[in-house]
Amino acid sequence: MSEVREKATLAQDAAALMNKLTTEQKNAALSAMADALIARQAEIIEANAEDLQRGRDNGTSESLLDRLALNSDRVTEIAQGLRQIVELPDPVGELLESFQRPNGMKVEKHRVPLGVIGMIYEARPNVTVDAAGLCLKTGNCVVLRGGSAALSSNRKIIEILKDTLQTTALPSDAIQLIEDSDRASVNEMLKLNGLLDVVIPRGGAALIRNVVENATVPVIETGAGICHVFVDDTANIEMASAIAFNAKVQRPSVCNSIETLLVHQNIAAAQLATLVEPMLQANVELRGCEQAQAILGGIQAATSEDFSTEYNDYIINVKIVAGLDEALNHIRTYGTKHSECIVTETAHHADRFLQEVDAAAVYHNVSTRFTDGFEFGFGAEIGISTQKLHARGPMGLPALTSTKYRITGSGQIRG
Amino acid sequence: MSEVREKATLAQDAAALMNKLTTEQKNAALSAMADALIARQAEIIEANAEDLQRGRDNGTSESLLDRLALNSDRVTEIAQGLRQIVELPDPVGELLESFQRPNGMKVEKHRVPLGVIGMIYEARPNVTVDAAGLCLKTGNCVVLRGGSAALSSNRKIIEILKDTLQTTALPSDAIQLIEDSDRASVNEMLKLNGLLDVVIPRGGAALIRNVVENATVPVIETGAGICHVFVDDTANIEMASAIAFNAKVQRPSVCNSIETLLVHQNIAAAQLATLVEPMLQANVELRGCEQAQAILGGIQAATSEDFSTEYNDYIINVKIVAGLDEALNHIRTYGTKHSECIVTETAHHADRFLQEVDAAAVYHNVSTRFTDGFEFGFGAEIGISTQKLHARGPMGLPALTSTKYRITGSGQIRG
Known part of the structure; x- marks a missing residue:
């Protein structure tokens, strides 16, 4: 089995557990993740140095290297982002509609996690943590495919986050990092219907176009702005x-x-x-x-x-x-x-x-x-949707949820 | 320009007009459409006879012929379906959120039409009228691609509906029928990003699979039920x-x-x-x-x-x-x-x-x-969504809308 399929399967298996968690359990995990990033920042900065060195060797521009670079302040900022997600209300479980039909059956519509979210993005390692935090808070699992330029940083960050999850109520399989930097791994993700419930691209126009053109998994398109x-x-x-x-x-x-x-x-x-x-x-x-x-x-x-x-x-x-x-x-x-x-x-x-x-x-x-999640008061955002389905504009936590109808009764059958 | 592109372009041009209509104007058009179907039912039944004859010549099964057949009662039922859509509340314009930010700018989130909806479906001609009615009520234009088995019926029905629209405030280009029965016309629709805002398949598993696998336009998946x-x-x-x-x-x-x-x-x-x-x-x-x-x-x-x-x-x-x-x-x-x-x-x-x-x-x-729009009290439905994005389960009229943020202020700039 390929790395992509194997990790998506682990995430899909973990999704059933994520669905049962309380807000308190999820918040405790996010706080522990923030603590661990701070406690182990030296490891992160060291891994990041490898990415920077490789970037310099490859002739990466200074402005891109700057976006990639992590130092103590930036790691603190990233950890702070997780603590801000803790403060946001948990949309999962919210009762959106409730009504009784003439036959006596009661219909309720609740918010539920989407399941497994695939994130395909470019260089900045802060996206790795943001996306993981937003997905876990909404009871989702996440399969992350970051840019190869940040692979060492991302690998270390995910190692720390997964280590931390093992001390919490959340399954550590809820977060998966695809390390295969070949473009084929992206294209494999885009076809994983049944294992990924949605794919969200974040990055430049070419990255987004590739996702929109090749995905059979539902996509939330983000980004392009003229x-x-x-x-x-x-x-x-x-x-x-x-x-x-x-x-x-x-x-x-x-x-x-x-x-x-x-x-x-x-x-x-x-x-x-x-x-x-x-x-x-x-x-x-x-x-x-x-x-x-x-x-x-x-x-x-x-x-x-x-x-x-x-x-x-x-x-x-x-x-x-x-x-x-x-x-x-x-x-x-x-x-x-x-x-x-x-x-x-x-x-x-x-x-x-x-x-x-x-x-x-x-x-x-x-x-x-x-046009920004923070500016609208939604807190951290997973992106700005430029499509019309599901979510449009800055996406707060509710954009990472679906809904489920629960119908209860006493033997109602259709006539 | 191909038939598909030409008609989708006409629909996209008409979408700007549709967006400005009042509920009364849309309801008047739907009622006029219902009246016209009744008044011109003889033409519809005659066109339907051609489809039935062609079906018999091709050895179509009796049960399929029965699904395809129209008579006075069925046309009346179809017209009645439009009148039921008139009775449903219009979701367009609904204010979903409204808040003021600390900098004084006011943010409102309203429901808006999706724009142009592509419908790809199979034999039953009632879907043609249902889909047109639901799309127009929500301020959308619709590009219909029905099965070739019902082409004569669909062509006549659409002729009548478009004739009727010319007597109303709605642009007759808001409804388009793709007459090209080649499978390539479906596949062309699936790639019309920028002209179609969403594609909704209704039909058997093979039809739905083809749409999900080949569409680059966002899809609302419907149907398969184990x-x-x-x-x-x-x-x-x-x-x-x-x-x-x-x-x-x-x-x-x-x-x-x-x-x-x-x-x-x-x-x-x-x-x-x-x-x-x-x-x-x-x-x-x-x-x-x-x-x-x-x-x-x-x-x-x-x-x-x-x-x-x-x-x-x-x-x-x-x-x-x-x-x-x-x-x-x-x-x-x-x-x-x-x-x-x-x-x-x-x-x-x-x-x-x-x-x-x-x-x-x-x-x-x-x-x-x-699990059905009528049974849940939503009225006529465009389908039952089996995906998790945008809409899940029976789709009432709100599933055919998107949202738009309107921000008003007095010169606010970002610091």
Whole structure:
């Protein structure tokens, strides 16, 4: 049996035990996991050094090495993440519906764990701990397949977490790490219907595309974000400029940052320079439609390909539009249904934008950067869903649950 | 452009309009559709006669021809189904969450349509109307791909429905019928990410398997049901016999009927004959484990393959088990997580069964036949989900919706 199938089978077997745990048992395990990460941080940092060395030998960029690197502060932060999950309410067992039918049978709908969750992700080892914590809190087992760049770190972290589980009520098989770094192990996971109940990809566009295109297991798609800010002709320009700046510059590498600024033609000539000034100061590269090029001067043309690109970088497209309808149309053509913002003082334009834009999160006079589990008050998140089934937007703990109908009666049969 | 892509594009374009409709506008359209089906029933019955003739020429079985056949009563029933959908509450727009964050931004979570739903199904033309009605009521567009056996009927029905939509506020492009009966048209639908928001298969195991294995579009899996009744040693035998009979015989062709009866060994010798007596009277074929064969005599052995087969027929497996744990184990091995029942007077056995069995619906002293949208009081259903994501069990109208976060503020940016 392959490593993937063997470990998924162990997880599936453990799922039956996980389903019976109390919240207290799960919280005790998460706290013990946090303690153990702190107590054994030297081992983690040592294992991480191997990953870093291998990365340097392979010519990995400094920014990627920085994402990969663990030190005492970062391990403490990761452990703190687990303690935050302890504080979150446990959705499992929640009674969602309860009714009696005319024949006397009683129907209840409860939240239950999904079962076994497959996580496929890239370099950062903090995802390993976050995902394990969120899955265990919701009574799920998890099969983790992290990037090979972090394999030594992940292996050590999982060793510590599994060691810890053996001192708790939770089965240590509830967490599994796939160590096979061949791409084939990912593709095998994607076809494990019956052993994995869902697969959640977290990472770049190519990773997500591979999962969506090849999985027969149900997928929760996360991540890709081509987001926009539309500045209407009644916008408060100072507010619009601050929102656009925040949405582009505060953290360009994340999915809820914007790639394109849409500006109403009525204010373009007078206000465009003011709008983009803070971005120019921050050395953001501007690319523009013809009108924007004419107004701003000296900027490159924005092509259709630019409008379709998630830069994750200090680059922004600027497009002048005839009004709300053209803005809606542009977003419909190029957006990825993630986060979209209108800045306007015209109430019915805001209403139309919020109603008509098809995205996980639609904003009026607020930066798109708030599409995030912590910012919404949900606590740690397993990802931001960009699909419409099951969960949409930041996924809190309930997104890691399913439901079950329990029907009790006294011999009811169907006539 | 292929028929499939062209029609899905028309539907996706219409989706933006559908999103703006009021409940009254949608209900008026559904009522008009019902009226038109009645008014033009002669055309439908004539088109159906072509399907029946083609079926007879191809040697289609009488039972399949019966499922396909439409007459005035059946058309009236189908129209009545639409009127029932009018009566159901409209989930679209429902406010699911509303909260203000410390920074003053207000977050609301609303139900929204999914967008465009692809339905892939088999012969019965009533599904065409049901699916169209349920999708339109929830503000969705629908691309229907029915079986070729019902093509003439479906074509006429859709012609009538689209004609009717032109007299309403709804775009007639909201309903699309794929007429290409080649299997390739199904497989093309399954890959239409960006044009179809979800695909729902309804039909036999092979149809569903093809969809699950080949779709890159998100799928709601429906249907397959290998369901069990476990008769515990404290069961009321009269009740157990009635429930088993009902669950097997009342309608063997449907997914919530049972395929296997599990009986506690303590009562097998004394009670098994009584338990199965009504089924024998109804000419149900019994297949048994060795112990069951020994007790009942003259019945065929039930193999592992039998335990894995959804008979959809007057056949049942009988297996004697050592107790609750073996029953749970058998269900875990052979069940399809659809509907499972325990008959017992031992409360903590019932509790364990309801807690531990991983299925959409778990029953205590009630027939599995109640796993059904009408029986749960949800009204017409688009199918019974056997997956754990998004919707599980009978899917009422909310299963055809997604959600959207609307965030409003006064210039909030992320620090």
